Amino acid sequence: MELAKRVQTLTPSSTLAITAKAKELKTEGHDVIGLGAGEPDFNTPDHIITAASNAMEEGLTKYTPSGGILDLKDAIVSKMKEDHNLSYSTDEVIVTTGAKHALFTLFQVLLNKGDEVIVPAPYWVSYPEQIKLAEGTPVIVKAKEENQFKITPAQLEESITKHTKAVIINSPSNPTGMIYSEDELRAIGEVCVKHDILVVSDEIYEKLIYSDDQHISMAQLSEALFNQTIIINGVSKSHSMTGWRIGYALGRAEIIKAMTNMASHSTSNPTSISQYAALAAYRGSNEEVDKMRQAFHKRLDALHSWLLEIPGVSCEKPKGAFYLFPNVLETARNCGFETVDDWVTALLEEEKVALVPGSGFGSPENVRLSYATSIEQLEEAAKRIKRFVENHQSNS
Incomplete structure (x- = not known):
């Protein structure tokens, strides 16, 4: 067959x-x-494990809403306000079965056949494959090692065509560990606004920074970029919860609604127990x-x-x-x-x-x-x- x-x-x-x-x-x-x-x-920190155990004891082992429990969405909204002064509503948040699932679902609802997504290289291995699965075309842009493996606004501009739908920005980066500065993000963001292309901002490593630099999200740089950015994040790396499989996406309500509808026909919902564990991660001690x-x-x-x-x-x-x-x-x-x-x-x-x-x-x-x-x-x-x-x- x-x-x-x-x-x-x-x-x-x-x-x-x-x-x-x-x-x-x-x-x-x-x-x-x-x-x-x-x-x-x-x-995984003990208080998170305890919260998961308590959830099981309390019978919180049933289906949840496809886009995640409201308490966890509220906690994510509060985290974004506290960390980045970004104001989201709960209908602009979807909780997913890991950040990888958030990306996969996003590309599925975003891309039509022939749509292009600009992928800076070096890239995380799943970006091009997920784009291809959504019948999109990954456009690989080689970032230079002498520029710390970060693409420039000029490189981005040269890669944009009438078919370009989005660009992926991963900072801190897997595999390089490099970070885009605020000025670098602003310059790239200006190109995205000019050409009306979506920014897929993968921020899964945001809590793992080893310098005086602060994590900057593209969404916090301007109102226009807030509206054109989909943030991908989760608790896997920040709280050592890779096996719990909890990620999330934040962005335009219509995109999040489409992602939620799709999730309802695939995963049904993220694991209930893991959601309560993630809730403890965001509401507990760091x-x-x-x-x-x-x-x-x-x-x-x-x-x-x-x-x-x-x-x-x-x-x-x-x-x-x-x-x-x-x-x-x-x-x-x-x-x-x-x-x-x-x-x-x-x-x-x-x-x-x-x-x-x-x-x-x-x-x-x-x-x-x-x-x-x-x-x-x-x-x-x-x-x-x-x-x-x-x-x-x-x-x-």
Whole structure:
């Protein structure tokens, strides 16, 4: 039986693939260090777990409204007001089964066949695939490494056609960890307003910033941009709740209503228990969140310095998320490998260190390293990578 054409063009997630390979090697008894994970290594804070347990005890285990419980929507509205001075109503919020589901549903209700979405590269692996599933066309715009992997207004302007429907801005970025400044966002926003294109602002890493920079949302820069921005967020990264699957979208009521109607025919609703857990996350203490961010900051500083000791590796230090995205093309070639992908495969086989090749993010010269693991593991991984490089360079 022939499968639908829409799925025949999909590229499997490189992050999930490398994680699966690393787990397979671990199962076989190998001492594998996995730096491919896109999730915090901390457990969900206790008060959130307690809230979920209480919800189950109280019988809050039934269907909820498709767009999420009202209390959680209220909490999200309050969070946006407190954090960004943005005023949303609850009919401008949809709670979804993870931020990925929010993006998927948005593209499904937004795009017609042939509509274009501008995707800056490096990009999160699911952006182009979700656009294609909605019969849209991802237009990849390569951001330059010397510009910290951020696109410029000129690049955006050159990429806009009569078919352009939206542009994705992910700050802090997965996979690069880079952050757009307020001035950079304003300049890009002016282009979007000029051409009347929607901004899909993926802000899932907003709480993981390791500098004096404050997270700026495109929606807070002007009334016009508020009306042209759909914010995507969730509790997965900020509160170490990846498995709970709670995300959300905020924006124009007509778009949110369409997304809610679609969700009613797919997921029915986000998991009830997880919604009450997310409610506790937003109404409770941020002490554990702050501790997690401080730990990530220390790991970033350490791993970045260790990477720069490896011959041929160049890596601008990011300010957010929990990834480093070094350029290792020179290293790979000096080791005798034609591509970075081949280098990554050999590294996993020989030294049992799992990295994600940058080709999956639209940047084949780079690799993504997650520092969402202990500092001891990170130090050992850096030692193994350096040993691998030095051994291969001496033999080539």
